[in-house]
Amino acid sequence: MPIPLMASPTLLVFLLFLSLLHQVASKAVIFEGFDENSELNLQGSSIIKTSRLLKLTNRSTNIVGHAFYATPFQMLNKNNTNPPLQPYAYSFSTNFVFSIVSPISGSGGFGLAFTIAPSTQFPGAEAGHYLGLVNSANDGNDSNHIFAVEFDTVNGYKDDSDTEGNHVGVNINGMDSIITEPAAYIEEGTDNVKEDFRMAKVDAVQVWIEYDGEKKTLNVTIAPLPLPRPSKPIIMNHNIDLYNVMEESMYVGFSASTGQETSSHYLLGWSFVVNGVAPLLNISNLPKPPPKEKEPTSFPWVNVAIGILSGLTFCLLCILFCLTCYRRYMDFEVLEDWEMDCPHRFRYKDLHIATKGFIESQLIGVGGFGAVYKGVLPSTGAEVAVKRIVRSPFHGMREFAAEIESLGKLRHKNLVNLQGWCKKKNDLLLVYDFIPNGSLDYVLYKPNNNNNFVLNWGQRFNILKDISAGLLYLHEEWEQVVIHRDVKTSNILIDAHLNARLGDFGLARLYNHGQVSHTTSVVGTIGYIAPELTRTGKACANTDVYSFGVVLLEVATGKRPLDSDQFFLVEWVIENYHLGQILEVVDPKLDSLYDEEEVELVLKLGLLCTQHRADYRPSMKQVTRYLNFDDPLPDIADWGHDVSGSSRLSEGFLEVTSSMGTVEALGYLSSISMSTKSIDAGR
Numbered sequence: 178m179p180i181p182l183m184a185s186p187t188l189l190v191f192l193l194f195l196s197l198l199h200q201v202a203s204k205a206v207i208f209e210g211f212d213e214n215s216e217l218n219l220q221g222s223s224i225i226k227t228s229r230l231l232k233l234t235n236r237s238t239n240i241v242g243h244a245f246y247a248t249p250f251q252m253l254n255k256n257n258t259n260p261p262l263q264p265y266a267y268s269f270s271t272n273f274v275f276s277i278v279s280p281i282s283g284s285g286g287f288g289l290a291f292t293i294a295p296s297t298q299f300p301g302a303e304a305g306h307y308l309g310l311v312n313s314a315n316d317g318n319d320s321n322h323i324f325a326v327e328f329d330t331v332n333g334y335k336d337d338s339d340t341e342g343n344h345v346g347v348n349i350n351g352m353d354s355i356i357t358e359p360a361a362y363i364e365e366g367t368d369n370v371k372e373d374f375r376m377a378k379v380d381a382v383q384v385w386i387e388y389d390g391e392k393k394t395l396n397v398t399i400a401p402l403p404l405p406r407p408s409k410p411i412i413m414n415h416n417i418d419l420y421n422v423m424e425e426s427m428y429v430g431f432s433a434s435t436g437q438e439t440s441s442h443y444l445l446g447w448s449f450v451v452n453g454v455a456p457l458l459n460i461s462n463l464p465k466p467p468p469k470e471k472e473p474t475s476f477p478w479v480n481v482a483i484g485i486l487s488g489l490t491f492c493l494l495c496i497l498f499c500l501t502c503y504r505r506y507m508d509f510e511v512l513e514d515w516e517m518d519c520p521h522r523f524r525y526k527d528l529h530i531a532t533k534g535f536i537e538s539q540l541i542g543v544g545g546f547g548a549v550y551k552g553v554l555p556s557t558g559a560e561v562a563v564k565r566i567v568r569s570p571f572h573g574m575r576e577f578a579a580e581i582e583s584l585g586k587l588r589h590k591n592l593v594n595l596q597g598w599c600k601k602k603n604d605l606l607l608v609y610d611f612i613p614n615g616s617l618d619y620v621l622y623k624p625n626n627n628n629n630f631v632l633n634w635g636q637r638f639n640i641l642k643d644i645s646a647g648l649l650y651l652h653e654e655w656e657q658v659v660i661h662r663d664v665k666t667s668n669i670l671i672d673a674h675l676n677a678r679l680g681d682f683g684l685a686r687l688y689n690h691g692q693v694s695h696t697t698s699v700v701g702t703i704g705y706i707a708p709e710l711t712r713t714g715k716a717c718a719n720t721d722v723y724s725f726g727v728v729l730l731e732v733a734t735g736k737r738p739l740d741s742d743q744f745f746l747v748e749w750v751i752e753n754y755h756l757g758q759i760l761e762v763v764d765p766k767l768d769s770l771y772d773e774e775e776v777e778l779v780l781k782l783g784l785l786c787t788q789h790r791a792d793y794r795p796s797m798k799q800v801t802r803y804l805n806f807d808d809p810l811p812d813i814a815d816w817g818h819d820v821s822g823s824s825r826l827s828e829g830f831l832e833v834t835s836s837m838g839t840v841e842a843l844g845y846l847s848s849i850s851m852s853t854k855s856i857d858a859g860r
């Protein structure tokens with residue numbers, strides 16, 4: 178009889194407590210390969226193979242495999258004795274290696290998830306997207322107490338979440354991921370250069386997950402084997418509180434499922450610990466990754482096959498050789514999967530042919546980031562302008578493509594339509610309608626000796642109406658609000674019939690109606706940037722109206738917005754307005770041949786649009802109505818402010834001028850902004 182213990186119940190409690198602590202703190206689990214002695218609870222299709230692989234699913238449709246560590250872990254610190262004394266979920270750390278074998282053709286499915294759950298049973302859980310953890314009825318229910326990090330290879334759960342197949346997602350209580358990232362790792366030595374890879378295509382994927390319960394941070398890092406651990410995680414979140422998700426005792430393991438599309442899901446090794454750093458797996462001790470599946474060889478007479486094959490091999494080698502030469506020649510394009518379903522994507526080959534291999538004679542301009550070539554599409558014979566941006570420095574190609582895809586849907590007779598795009602390695606090609614006459618900037622200011630063509634007033638007035646119609650479409654008539662951000666005369670192209678088209682959507686970012694911009698850097702051109710933009714960096718419809726106001730004044734006066742350090746067009750027009758001689762500013766090249774009413778309207782409207790205060794500027798709808806004489810221009814006395822204080826305007830200009838540094842240090846989109854001036858000079 179254990180008398181000492183009986184005599185000392187306090188000691189008993191203390192020992193019990195110790196053993197509890199011991200169990201929580203030191204139970205590190207490590208599996209480098211699996212066997213029948215592994216303390217795992219297997220359910221569904223999960224089996225341990227003689228190759229020491231844990232196979233969670235085979236390639237049958239709609240099956241689920243679970244594998245959980247047989248004993249649960251203590252996951253909550255309910256009695257936190259350290260300040261602030263709040264209870265919290267314990268920290269944990271895990272390292273594992275998995276492998277997905279999908280069919281060679283078509284896509285596999287669905288995925289596997291590292292899972293922490295209150296039980297090893299998931300009654301009613303469905304396969305497919307639900308990964309064997311929940312079903313359509315309890316998906317997202319707080320009473321599930323499930324934390325999962327999913328590695329999914331199929332996209333399209335509930336339309337908008339998980340838009341990318343092949344992603345990593347963090348899920349709480351359901352399949353609506355609270356965070357998702359395309360499968361990628363951050364390249365060593367870079368801050369945020371993501372190297373994408375396809376989880377189902379690499380031999381195996383290694384994962385590290387760390388959660389800090391007190392700081393509520395979660396890191397997920399992945400890399401294809403045998404790469405070492407990248408130093409930066411792909412998911413790093415500082416705001417994940419698992420206290421309400423965890424219960425005191427939780428099971429930890431994996432769940433995988435297949436749907437209509439199927440893959441085999443394997444685990445090669447796994448380590449896990451609560452309140453510590455998971456022991457790192459020694460990769461050389463892990464079982465070999467499962468072989469990737471090959472096309473079934475149904476032909477029984479292997480020897481005959483070998484005979485035929487060796488005959489074919491020679492032919493194949495010849496073909497390969499030719500193909501290699503061809504690829505070298507064409508610099509053959511390799512499409513990434515996400516690029517396949519972009520209707521506006523051009524084939525590199527076509528653009529190569531269209532521009533005769535980007536030869537110099539097709540070059541119609543060179544800008545800061547690349548060149549513009551004239552081309553004729555081989556399929557349709559249509560003339561296009563191809564902007565080639567070499568070694569584009571941005572990395573979010575996929576997001577960028579999505580943006581271009583939607584810009585490609587914009588269609589208006591007063592816009593230079595973006596027909597499509599193409600990416601080849603780091604080069605980005607943008608394909609626009611070809612507009613023969615060059616830019617308004619060029620037509621207005623070209624040296625006289627070039628040819629004697631001068632736009633008359635009627636033509637100028639029509640051009641302004643065209644551009645206001647184009648801008649109105651961007652701001653109010655398309656399904657999303659598109660802020661142009663770089664309205665200026667060199668972005669206005671003139672076609673053969675002297676109709677104007679607004680070009681270069683490179684700088685435009687999409688805004689949903691009513692949403693505020695999140696821009697951080699100023700994008701635009703000196704002289705056309707609304708004063709508040711340099712302070713707030715927030716582009717909106719008002720700032721485009723400002724730029725359009727400058728264009729109105731420019732077209733009427735034939736003067737650039739800033740000609741020297743001393744000349745500010747807007748200020749100059751205001752001064753003359755105050756002297757009662759507004760018609761003095763009209764372009765002398767018009768030879769006094771103009772409709773005074775129209776000219777006065779354009780000048781006044783220019784001033785109305787370039788008011789210092791954004792909220793006093795009219796909307797494009799209103800501007801269009803004024804230009805068509807649908808509404809009378811409001812009396813200048815009613816504008817409420819700054820036409821009287823020209824000093825405030827010049828202050829705004831000085832601000833713009835001095836912010837040159839900011840304007841040149843543009844965000845990634847600016848990289849596709851080019852000075853069209855030089856392009857037009859070539860036309």
Ligand SMILES: *[C@@H]1O[C@H](CO)[C@@H](O)[C@H](O)[C@H]1NC(C)=O
Pocket residue numbers: 221222223235236237240
């Ligand atoms: C796949 O797993 C399911 C569920 O365990 C089993 O019924 C089926 O026979 C397996 N199929 C193959 C081809 O092994």
Ligand SMILES: *[C@@H]1O[C@H](CO)[C@@H](O)[C@H](O)[C@H]1NC(C)=O
Pocket residue numbers: 255256
């Ligand atoms: C935690 O605190 C409660 C109330 O203070 C106490 O009843 C319980 O025994 C404590 N649990 C542990 C594990 O210390």
Ligand SMILES: *[C@@H]1O[C@H](CO)[C@@H](O)[C@H](O)[C@H]1NC(C)=O
Pocket residue numbers: 314315318319320
């Ligand atoms: C969540 O699940 C619980 C227990 O099954 C159930 O009582 C509750 O109604 C569910 N809540 C929702 C919003 O479905």
Ligand SMILES: *[C@@H]1O[C@H](CO)[C@@H](O)[C@H](O)[C@H]1NC(C)=O
Pocket residue numbers: 387388389394395396408409410413
């Ligand atoms: C997550 O990663 C960051 C950056 O590498 C690191 O500073 C932080 O300590 C990590 N957090 C956890 C919980 O491991």
Ligand SMILES: *[C@@H]1O[C@H](CO)[C@@H](O)[C@H](O)[C@H]1NC(C)=O
Pocket residue numbers: 459460461462
């Ligand atoms: C990994 O295992 C191999 C073979 O067991 C051993 O030689 C090697 O030293 C181990 N590496 C580490 C870092 O422990």
